Amino acid sequence: MKYIDEFQDPELARRLLDDIHATVTRPWALMEVCGGQTHSIIRHGIDQLLPEQIELIHGPGCPVCVTPLEMIDKALAIASRPGVIFCSFGDMLRVPGTGRDLFQVRAAGGDVRVVYSPMDALRIAQQNPEREVVFFGIGFETTAPPNAMTVRQARRLGIRNFSLLVSHVRVPPAIDAIMRSPECRVQAFLAAGHVCTVMGTDEYPELAERHRVPIVVTGFEPLDILEGVRRSVRQLECGRYAVENAYPRAVRAEGNPAARTVLAEVFEVTDRPWRGIGMIPDSGWRLSAAYRDFDAEARFSVDGMRTLEPAECRSGEVLQGLLKPDECEMFGTGCTPRSPLGATMVSSEGACAAYYLYRRLETRPVSREASPVA
Numbered sequence: 001m002k003y004i005d006e007f008q009d010p011e012l013a014r015r016l017l018d019d020i021h022a023t024v025t026r027p028w029a030l031m032e033v034c035g036g037q038t039h040s041i042i043r044h045g046i047d048q049l050l051p052e053q054i055e056l057i058h059g060p061g062c063p064v065c066v067t068p069l070e071m072i073d074k075a076l077a078i079a080s081r082p083g084v085i086f087c088s089f090g091d092m093l094r095v096p097g098t099g100r101d102l103f104q105v106r107a108a109g110g111d112v113r114v115v116y117s118p119m120d121a122l123r124i125a126q127q128n129p130e131r132e133v134v135f136f137g138i139g140f141e142t143t144a145p146p147n148a149m150t151v152r153q154a155r156r157l158g159i160r161n162f163s164l165l166v167s168h169v170r171v172p173p174a175i176d177a178i179m180r181s182p183e184c185r186v187q188a189f190l191a192a193g194h195v196c197t198v199m200g201t202d203e204y205p206e207l208a209e210r211h212r213v214p215i216v217v218t219g220f221e222p223l224d225i226l227e228g229v230r231r232s233v234r235q236l237e238c239g240r241y242a243v244e245n246a247y248p249r250a251v252r253a254e255g256n257p258a259a260r261t262v263l264a265e266v267f268e269v270t271d272r273p274w275r276g277i278g279m280i281p282d283s284g285w286r287l288s289a290a291y292r293d294f295d296a297e298a299r300f301s302v303d304g305m306r307t308l309e310p311a312e313c314r315s316g317e318v319l320q321g322l323l324k325p326d327e328c329e330m331f332g333t334g335c336t337p338r339s340p341l342g343a344t345m346v347s348s349e350g351a352c353a354a355y356y357l358y359r360r361l362e363t364r365p366v367s368r369e370a371s372p373v374a
């Protein structure tokens with residue numbers, strides 16, 4: 001398949017690996033930002049093919065994983081209200097809140113629906129004018145534009161029974177927060193190609209300069225990852241810290257101007273808490289003043305809800321690259337995809353789920369659960 005098979009070519013992968021092996025002279029720690037990249041690395045065993053001096057640290061770029069528990073509890077509270085139709089992508093239904101998840105709300109009679117686009121939720125609102133329809137808008141710069149467009153469309157069409165529960169986050173402030181942490185070991189970043197497809201690369205040179213860290217924008221196929229590693233290692237070995245675009249088939253410096261325009265109109269930057277990490281200044285979006293009446297948190301008065309994370313789950317350390325999933329005591333025993341303690345085990349992009357799916361037999365004794373992700 002074009003754009004997939006050609007980026008999985010074993011011969012080209014071997015050549016890139018040879019180049020990396022020939023370049024490395026000392027240990028380096030690289031963070032792949034995106035959960036999609038983590039899955040590709042673990043699935044194809046890329047980390048096991050690299051020289052042992054190179055450590056890949058799994059970053060916080062999984063949208064489900066970084067959505068705070070408190071936001072899940074707000075979703076559960078809204079979805080339980082009579083008269084509400086709560087719409088979400090399927091991933092979120094299994095994410096445990098405090099004591100239950102959206103599946104359980106549905107089993108108890110709540111009208112929780114899986115949709116494939118926020119526009120599906122808007123259509124449901126049009127078809128059910130007597131009901132309140134809420135869409136759970138989570139994720140990074142990639143999922144924010146369609147959600148912003150849907151809210152704009154709702155206003156244009158005068159659909160008042162639609163609202164958005166917003167939990168959008170932005171990657172560059174998270175990179176900044178990771179680099180500012182006293183425990184940070186990251187020396188280079190593989191930035192998420194799909195985020196840069198929307199936002200471009202303008203926010204990265206200042207970050208690379210401030211933290212003296214190479215940032216290589218790359219994709220998700222094995223050759224993309226290897227090329228990202230190759231370029232990062234080359235920079236590190238000669239003391240450079242520049243931004244490079246290793247994903248030019250998708251990413252332009254200016255990103256997608258139409259998407260950026262709608263984002264700037266409908267959302268405004270705000271501080272956001274990241275699950276397991278805490279509050280990161282300017283790391284998210286909320287609805288701008290002009291669209292605030294589509295905000296589900298205000299409409300359903302859940303904006304004051306506060307929740308503490310379960311103490312036994314160490315997903316915060318996993319999301320910051322301070323702990324590998326299989327180093328968590330609960331991995332594969334007290335925490336599996338069928339009974340997850342944290343979102344990093346639920347989401348198909350979560351690092352704990354990736355290790356469970358591809359590495360659990362190599363690491364620790366685990367439960368007899370056969371299927372990692374339902």
Ligand code: SF4
Pocket residue numbers: 312313314315316318325328329330331332335336340341342343344345352
């Ligand atoms: S294995 Fe489970 S308990 Fe441990 S960090 Fe991952 S999600 Fe949390």
